[in-house]
Amino acid sequence: MGRLASAYGQAVSAHRAARVHLDNARAALRAAPPPAPPPADPDLVARLARVGGALAAPAPGTPLTGTPLPVRLGEAITAGGGFPVLVPLGGGHHLSVDVDARDPRAAALLRAVVLRMLATAPPGGLRVAGLDAAALGATFGPLRPLVDAGVLDPPATTEAEVAALLDDAERHARAARQSDRDDQELLLVVAASAPPPREAARLAALTHAGPAAAVCVLVGGWPTGSSATPPPPLGTTTALRLTPDGYAHVGDPPGAPFSADGSGLAVPVLLDGDPPPAAVSALAGHLDAAARRHAAVGFAELLPPRRWAESGRAGLRTVVGRAGRDPAPVAFDDATPHWLVGGRTGAGKTVFLLDVLYGLAARYSPAELQLYLLDFKEGVSFTEFVPTERDPSWLPHARTVGIESDREYGVAVLRELRRELHRRATLLKRHGVTKLADLPADVPAPRVVAVVDEFQVLLAGNDAIARESVDLLEELARKGRSYGVHLVLASQAMTGIEALYGRAEAVFGQFALRVALPGGGGVLDRDNSAAATLAVGTAVLNTAAGAAGADTVVRFPDAHAETGALARLRHELWQARPQGARPPSVFRGYEGARVEDDATFVGLRPGGRRPLALVGRTVDVDGTSALFMLDTSPGRHLAVVGTAATAAEVLRAATLSLARQHRPGEARFLLAPLVAAADPAVDDTVAALVAAGHPVERLDAHALRDRVVELAAPAPGSNAAPGAAADPNAATGPSAATGPAGAAGSARTYLVVFGMDAAAAVLAAADPVTFRAAHEDLRALLRQGPGRGVHLLGWWRGLRRLADDIGGTQNRDDVACLVALNVTGAELGLHLGVHDLAYQPRADRALLVDRHDQRVRLIVPFTRDGHAPDGES
Numbered sequence: 001m002g003r004l005a006s007a008y009g010q011a012v013s014a015h016r017a018a019r020v021h022l023d024n025a026r027a028a029l030r031a032a033p034p035p036a037p038p039p040a041d042p043d044l045v046a047r048l049a050r051v052g053g054a055l056a057a058p059a060p061g062t063p064l065t066g067t068p069l070p071v072r073l074g075e076a077i078t079a080g081g082g083f084p085v086l087v088p089l090g091g092g093h094h095l096s097v098d099v100d101a102r103d104p105r106a107a108a109l110l111r112a113v114v115l116r117m118l119a120t121a122p123p124g125g126l127r128v129a130g131l132d133a134a135a136l137g138a139t140f141g142p143l144r145p146l147v148d149a150g151v152l153d154p155p156a157t158t159e160a161e162v163a164a165l166l167d168d169a170e171r172h173a174r175a176a177r178q179s180d181r182d183d184q185e186l187l188l189v190v191a192a193s194a195p196p197p198r199e200a201a202r203l204a205a206l207t208h209a210g211p212a213a214a215v216c217v218l219v220g221g222w223p224t225g226s227s228a229t230p231p232p233p234l235g236t237t238t239a240l241r242l243t244p245d246g247y248a249h250v251g252d253p254p255g256a257p258f259s260a261d262g263s264g265l266a267v268p269v270l271l272d273g274d275p276p277p278a279a280v281s282a283l284a285g286h287l288d289a290a291a292r293r294h295a296a297v298g299f300a301e302l303l304p305p306r307r308w309a310e311s312g313r314a315g316l317r318t319v320v321g322r323a324g325r326d327p328a329p330v331a332f333d334d335a336t337p338h339w340l341v342g343g344r345t346g347a348g349k350t351v352f353l354l355d356v357l358y359g360l361a362a363r364y365s366p367a368e369l370q371l372y373l374l375d376f377k378e379g380v381s382f383t384e385f386v387p388t389e390r391d392p393s394w395l396p397h398a399r400t401v402g403i404e405s406d407r408e409y410g411v412a413v414l415r416e417l418r419r420e421l422h423r424r425a426t427l428l429k430r431h432g433v434t435k436l437a438d439l440p441a442d443v444p445a446p447r448v449v450a451v452v453d454e455f456q457v458l459l460a461g462n463d464a465i466a467r468e469s470v471d472l473l474e475e476l477a478r479k480g481r482s483y484g485v486h487l488v489l490a491s492q493a494m495t496g497i498e499a500l501y502g503r504a505e506a507v508f509g510q511f512a513l514r515v516a517l518p519g520g521g522g523v524l525d526r527d528n529s530a531a532a533t534l535a536v537g538t539a540v541l542n543t544a545a546g547a548a549g550a551d552t553v554v555r556f557p558d559a560h561a562e563t564g565a566l567a568r569l570r571h572e573l574w575q576a577r578p579q580g581a582r583p584p585s586v587f588r589g590y591e592g593a594r595v596e597d598d599a600t601f602v603g604l605r606p607g608g609r610r611p612l613a614l615v616g617r618t619v620d621v622d623g624t625s626a627l628f629m630l631d632t633s634p635g636r637h638l639a640v641v642g643t644a645a646t647a648a649e650v651l652r653a654a655t656l657s658l659a660r661q662h663r664p665g666e667a668r669f670l671l672a673p674l675v676a677a678a679d680p681a682v683d684d685t686v687a688a689l690v691a692a693g694h695p696v697e698r699l700d701a702h703a704l705r706d707r708v709v710e711l712a713a714p715a716p717g718s719n720a721a722p723g724a725a726a727d728p729n730a731a732t733g734p735s736a737a738t739g740p741a742g743a744a745g746s747a748r749t750y751l752v753v754f755g756m757d758a759a760a761a762v763l764a765a766a767d768p769v770t771f772r773a774a775h776e777d778l779r780a781l782l783r784q785g786p787g788r789g790v791h792l793l794g795w796w797r798g799l800r801r802l803a804d805d806i807g808g809t810q811n812r813d814d815v816a817c818l819v820a821l822n823v824t825g826a827e828l829g830l831h832l833g834v835h836d837l838a839y840q841p842r843a844d845r846a847l848l849v850d851r852h853d854q855r856v857r858l859i860v861p862f863t864r865d866g867h868a869p870d871g872e873s
């Protein structure tokens with residue numbers, strides 16, 4: 001109230017100042033008395049007095065769009081005395097002056113009217129846009145403080161700027177007509193001079209648009225009366241003509257004429273002059289503070305009065321900020337099932353998504369809403385939704401969260417969503433309905449919102465991942481509407497995505513809601529420039545898949561600036577989580593994997609029938625353990641291939657996981673550290689095996705050869721010989737646990753070779769007596785060893801060397817378990833005889849291939865803390 005009173009005070013002082021000016025002007029004119037006023041017309045005087053009474057009336061804060069506001073232009077000079085002259089402006093009424101603002105009287109009048117209207121409008125209720133090609137903006141110079149306060153746009157002076165201003169005004173008019181409300185912001189277009197014919201016609205059209213368009217035009221240089229090239233007619237406009245004697249003639253205001261015959265006010269009018277600079281500054285200061293208060297949208301505005309009170313059955317709705325002074329709603333429903341969000345980096349995309357996600361999470365319980373969150377960029381977009389050491393809370397709606405995700409993880413999430421679609425299809429069929437909304441109320445069916453930030457990463461490159469992603473996105477977009485699965489695809493660049501193998505329309509046609517943040521105009525139609533001038537913190541929402549004319553500009557709160565409020569809300573929702581709720585499965589692309597943290601590893605116990613060799617964490621939705629089952633089939637051996645020293649880490653993890661499945665003495669471990677790069681991993685493995693009580697033997701290349709020969713053709717009577725332990729899978733009970741390290745009684749033998757290729761020469765050398773190379777024994781061992789409980793786990797530093805050892809790629813099934821590190825997809829495809837193997841070698845990733853069950857998986861290989869990911873041997 002205080003603010004309003006003060007605004008009113010400003011207005012009154014501006015009026016007073018104008019009076020002082022008037023008196024001064026009068027004094028100046030005294031020497032040249034006014035033209036003889038017409039004989040006193042009691043009727044006119046009475047009418048002017050009535051209108052004059054209204055001058056005191058306009059209360060500050062009066063909306064200017066619904067009904068016109070009487071605005072003072074100056075004082076009528078009559079024989080009976082002076083009266084203020086008021087004309088209606090706003091509410092669909094306009095003003096023209098016959099000379100342009102290069103005439104100081106016209107310029108001063110335009111400025112005075114702008115100031116009066118600003119002083120009367122509610123804060124944020126009036127925006128002023130100026131055109132001044134004739135004086136290059138000088139007309140608006142004295143109003144500079146209003147530009148700084150953000151209520152007056154810097155005047156348009158060039159042809160392009162004038163055209164852009166008119167674009168903006170027309171957009172404003174269309175949007176206002178659509179929203180059709182009384183308290184709509186009024187756009188005051190002040191043309192200091194008439195623009196060229198094309199633009200003049202557009203300006204004139206605005207005056208015909210009616211009150212609902214919420215535009216008021218003040219234009220100078222618009223001749224009245226006859227002229228060789230008459231300008232386009234204006235609608236609902238009071239025409240002002242400056243007369244050479246220093247006075248003005250005021251035409252009849254439409255709807256409230258001064259004259260009965262259309263001749264206008266019959267007395268000369270002394271126009272008000274410039275408002276004093278102090279009044280301009282004071283008003284600007286007031287409006288600036290008010291505008292800032294008005295512009296700041298708080299995070300609290302996005303939240304509902306009660307948590308989890310809404311049902312998502314018919315769709316999801318939230319508030320994302322403000323459009324003008326109103327809450328800006330957004331929805332995932334039949335009309336806008338999927339969203340496409342664009343904005344250059346730093347435009348506030350993450351903030352916008354956080355606003356939406358928290359808004360939804362506060363309205364809908366986890367029984368109504370599930371979130372799948374996927375981010376491909378470096379950053380922290382969704383980290384706050386997952387538990388950390390510092391903050392154990394998580395968002396109970398979140399099912400999966402991918403941070404700095406791999407493309408393979410992205411595809412895994414999309415596949416999981418497709419499975420969800422299929423589950424829902426079955427559910428709907430069972431209930432005989434075709435839409436989620438038609439399911440009986442007691443059937444739980446939460447809506448799913450899947451957010452993919454920087455989704456263009458998924459589609460980059462013409463590879464198998466890109467092709468599968470497009471297929472999945474298309475299917476999800478097409479069926480998601482009926483099944484309550486909604487996509488939000490966000491990107492900083494739409495270029496390149498448009499191609500989408502010619503299926504852009506099939507995919508993006510379903511994305512009815514477009515959100516353009518600064519620099520994100522690419523999500524709108526080519527001819528829709530609504531996002532061209534956005535500032536950070538604002539966005540264009542378009543509900544017609546980007547088509548021009550369906551745009552709403554919204555301001556959304558800076559969630560990053562209110563981390564405390566966000567954390568409080570998250571904790572509140574976390575505390576309210578349903579009993580038994582599990583935290584989301586999290587994939588952090590930058591994080592290594594430790595076998596000691598693996599749930600399967602922790603659960604391993606002696607006594608299992610088929611030992612598992614754990615090698616890493618699968619890049620999938622649940623981060624499942626990547627493992628091989630070492631059963632008795634020929635070829636159940638592990639080859640880790642590549643020059644990266646990570647291979648030694650993988651062998652360590654595999655060995656330690658196998659060791660957990662045997663009681664001391666049930667298995668023996670023969671370790672051959674043949675390359676220096678493996679030494680730290682070997683030492684650690686040996687220490688762990690010994691500490692667990694397992695027999696361990698270290699071999700050099702020659703000892704390795706001897707063992708290979710021995711294990712390929714075991715001595716009669718050895719437990720490892722055929723027949724003695726016919727089924728090693730069965731020989732894991734306590735009765736089989738005999739003998740110390742290396743004893744013949746071991747039921748399992750693991751030959752772990754760190755740098756198998758370093759033994760190639762020794763294995764290839766022919767025995768001087770038998771002329772047989774140990775390579776042949778190796779191949780026999782590979783085929784027959786598993787049946788006798790003997791498995792080889794080896795690191796080969798290249799695929800060629802592996803192929804040489806096994807006797808050519810045709811024997812590839814003799815080492816059926818493969819972990820490929822830094823070998824190329826093409827090389828690997830050649831080795832495996834597989835075309836189109838999408839694998840890009842990179843740090844901290846490996847490809848798991850199991851020849852026997854046709855498994856191919858991207859994994860994060862197990863390493864120890866401090867292991868340098870791409871350390872090459």
Ligand SMILES: Nc1ncnc2c1ncn2[C@@H]1O[C@H](COP(=O)(O)OP(=O)(O)OP(=O)(O)O)[C@@H](O)[C@H]1O
Nearest residue numbers: 344345346347348349350351536537556557558560
């Ligand atoms: N509504 C807002 N009001 C004020 N500042 C904002 C608003 N939204 C975002 N910002 C500011 O803009 C900056 C960038 O925001 P944000 O991190 O969301 O951008 P982004 O588009 O996700 O960028 P990137 O893609 O590079 O991560 C932040 O510093 C943030 O505080």
